[in-house]
Each structure stands twice: as structure tokens, then as C-alpha cells.
Amino acid sequence: MTEKRPVLVITEADDITADMVITELNRRKVPVVRFDPADIGAGLTVSARLGTHPVRVAGQVRTPSRSARLDDIRSVYWRRPRWPGFTHLGDDDARFAAAQVRHGLGGILYSLDGPLWVNHPLRNAAADYKPAQLAVAQQLGLVIPPTLVTNDPDEARSFLVEHEHVVFKTLRWTPYRRDGVPVTGWAEPVTPAEIDQSVRVTPHLFQARVPKVADVRVLVVGRRLFAVRIDSGLLDWRRDYSAARYSVVDLPGQVSKALLGCLDHYELVSGSFDLALDEYGAYWWLELNPNGQWGWLEENTGLEMSAAFADLLTEGHAA
Known part of the structure; x- marks a missing residue:
């Protein structure tokens, strides 16, 4: 069945991960309106009225090829947006213009409380402090270094x-x-x-330093967990992706519960967790990236991560 209410995908133009999700949404015939805040101007127009309509915010967002009513949006996928720098202006004018976009366009978008956000940028920001993450993880029973x-x-x-x-x-x-x-x-x-x-x-x-034998990246989409073991022999596996070997693993129940509890704490519906696995099978918390990359993991494991995002965005709520 075709879903007529659109999904907003807010990201930069060169975003392969977002492309994967949009492909899945297209397959489901779900309308998608994609834009980047940096396109404001001829590439992006937004209008919003407050206080004169029964709905909280009335208006629309429009690109050269698509448009969506602000009160008709099903869900918002906040991926990797870029804010304009206005480098063609003088320093003071550029700072002024950039602030107006962040607080104007950003304020309109942030006011939308009807759609499902994956994730709301203010929730992402609140979760993006490592010392606070560590304290929350320990409170939830996870082992931290x-x-x-x-x-x-x-x-x-x-x-x-x-x-x-x-x-x-x-x-x-x-x-x-x-x-x-x-x-x-x-x-x-x-x-x-x-x-x-x-x-x-x-x-x-x-x-x-954690006495690890492997790393584990866990992607959570709604209430679905995708856990991938990464064997690289490196202190930081991101140094050399070609050295990494990937395998799908099942997490212990208490670890899964704690990771979901962490997302609940920050009011997130998705997140990427980095864990370390030691020789005794214990999982150590390293960090949470509220908006982490995962496309290469799907390519290397076949896990249906993009389909899970498409399901979540289409349903408009976390299971």
C-alpha cells in the first residue's frame, strides 16, 4: 500500500547511507522530500505560520522538485545536514545570516512534534558528551574502562x-x-x-586500555539490534578498514537491555554503540554515536539495516 504522507530526509548531497534508506523507501512507494539546510535559497524554501491555525505550525518546505506540508510529515530522518557558511559575505554578515538559518529553519523543524524523529537533533546533541555517556552506561550496569x-x-x-x-x-x-x-x-x-x-x-x-580481543559495533533501529564483531588486531580499527573482518553476533540479554535503556535515557530511537569484547566474553562500553555510520556494515554482512530504517520511518513510530 502506498503511504502518501512524506518522509523528510535531511542530509548533505553526498550521503551514501541516506541513499540506501531512500532506495528502500522508494521501493515501498513512500514519498521522500530530501534537502540540505545548506541549500537554503533557490534550492530550499520554507514558510511557517504560528498562532493563526488550529495546528501548532502550518506551512511547507519546498525544493525545486518536491514539497511537503509541515503538518503532514510522517517522519524525519536527520542524517548529516550541513549548515550554510555564507563565505561570499563579509565576516559579520556571514555570522548573522548563518545564525538566522540555524534559528529560523532549525527552529521551524525542531518545532515539529508530530512526526517521528530519527533522531531529533536536540536529543542527538544531548547524547553527544562522552563523560555523561560513561556515567549513564555504568548506571545501566555496563562495564566501563x-x-x-x-x-x-x-x-x-x-x-x-x-x-x-x-x-x-x-x-x-x-x-x-x-x-x-x-x-x-x-x-x-x-x-x-x-x-x-x-x-x-x-x-x-x-x-x-581494554584487554580486548575484538570490537563490536551495535546499531539500534527502533527496538531492533544489529551487532557486528570487528576483528582487526588494531587498537583503533578505524585506522585501516581493509584490515577488518566482520561477523554477525548475538549480544547477551543484559547488554541488549542496557543499550536500549541508554537510548531511552536520551530519548533516541536509533544509535550506534562501540563496545570491546575481552577474552572472557565480557563486553566493555566505549561510546555511543547518536548518528553513526553503518552503511559499510550492511555491505559486509548483509544485515538489513537500511530496510529497518525504512520500516521505522514508514511506520512513524518505534515498535
């Missing part, structure tokens, strides 16, 4: 002496270039001798 977040060099050295093998992790990924070359932050071993006064500049995350 001993962790220190500090900008005190003495505290950092003391922690590194206390725990023989320690890694440094970034608290938040950001785009970064060194000498014009894009670089990223991996989990890196660190020793007491490397700690100096530069630690004082910002908080740093230090974590005791």
Missing part, C-alpha cells in the same frame, strides 16, 4: 602511573587540518613522559 577527564597534568600523570596501559581519546571529533592536510583523532597510547603543561589548555580524556 577506568577513565579520567582532566586538564591537570599532575592528575593525568598519576592516572597513567596507576594504569599501566592508557590511551588518549578526543572528547569530540572536529574537522582538523595540519599543513593543509586533513587529519583525524584516533585512540592513541600515551605515557607519563608525554604529559606536559599543554594539558592545561583543555580537558583531555584518558582511559585505561
Whole structure:
């Protein structure tokens, strides 16, 4: 049966993962309106009226090829949107224009409480703090590595002496270039001798190294869990995807329950979890990415992840 109410897919143009979900929605004949906030202008028009209609927000969002009434949207897939930078304007005008888009377009979209959000961006933002994640995970009964977040060099050295093998992790990924070359932050071993006064500049995350034999990436879509074991032999498997081998695994019931509890805590309907598996079969919490990548896992395992997203977005509610 054709579902006439549309799904909004909000993401950048080059998003293979979103493409996979849209392909599934097209197969179900579900209307899709896709746009990127960076297209505001000729590529994206939005209008909203408040206070003059029975519904909370009335209006529409329109692209050159599609349109949707704001009160008729079934669900919203918030993937990898880009906000415009207005680089053709002067600095002050660019900051002003960018703020108007974030608080105008963003405010209109965030006010939509009828559709299912996967995930609502404000919920994503609330869940995107690693120290808070660790505290929640421990409260839910998951095992977390001993962790220190500090900008005190003495505290950092003391922690590194206390725990023989320690890694440094970034608290938040950001785009970064060194000498014009894009670089990223991996989990890196660190020793007491490397700690100096530069630690004082910002908080740093230090974590005791987990005695792992493999990593496990878990994608949750609604209440469906997809768990994939990643064998790479690397401290951080993201360094070399070609070294990774993938296999589908079943999680212990208490781990599954805790991961679902974590999403419930943050009011999310989807999320990607990174866990570590030790030689005794224990699962260690590493982190939650509220909007993590998963397309390559479907390609390597055949798990029907994109179909699960399409089901969720079509149904308009989590099971």
C-alpha cells in the first residue's frame, strides 16, 4: 500500500547511507522530500505560520522538485545536514545570516512534534558528551574502562602511573587540518613522559586500555539490534578498514537491555554503540554515536539495516 504522507530526509548531497534508506523507501512507494539546510535559497524554501491555525505550525518546505506540508510529515530522518557558511559575505554578515538559518529553519523543524524523529537533533546533541555517556552506561550496569577527564597534568600523570596501559581519546571529533592536510583523532597510547603543561589548555580524556580481543559495533533501529564483531588486531580499527573482518553476533540479554535503556535515557530511537569484547566474553562500553555510520556494515554482512530504517520511518513510530 502506498503511504502518501512524506518522509523528510535531511542530509548533505553526498550521503551514501541516506541513499540506501531512500532506495528502500522508494521501493515501498513512500514519498521522500530530501534537502540540505545548506541549500537554503533557490534550492530550499520554507514558510511557517504560528498562532493563526488550529495546528501548532502550518506551512511547507519546498525544493525545486518536491514539497511537503509541515503538518503532514510522517517522519524525519536527520542524517548529516550541513549548515550554510555564507563565505561570499563579509565576516559579520556571514555570522548573522548563518545564525538566522540555524534559528529560523532549525527552529521551524525542531518545532515539529508530530512526526517521528530519527533522531531529533536536540536529543542527538544531548547524547553527544562522552563523560555523561560513561556515567549513564555504568548506571545501566555496563562495564566501563577506568577513565579520567582532566586538564591537570599532575592528575593525568598519576592516572597513567596507576594504569599501566592508557590511551588518549578526543572528547569530540572536529574537522582538523595540519599543513593543509586533513587529519583525524584516533585512540592513541600515551605515557607519563608525554604529559606536559599543554594539558592545561583543555580537558583531555584518558582511559585505561581494554584487554580486548575484538570490537563490536551495535546499531539500534527502533527496538531492533544489529551487532557486528570487528576483528582487526588494531587498537583503533578505524585506522585501516581493509584490515577488518566482520561477523554477525548475538549480544547477551543484559547488554541488549542496557543499550536500549541508554537510548531511552536520551530519548533516541536509533544509535550506534562501540563496545570491546575481552577474552572472557565480557563486553566493555566505549561510546555511543547518536548518528553513526553503518552503511559499510550492511555491505559486509548483509544485515538489513537500511530496510529497518525504512520500516521505522514508514511506520512513524518505534515498535
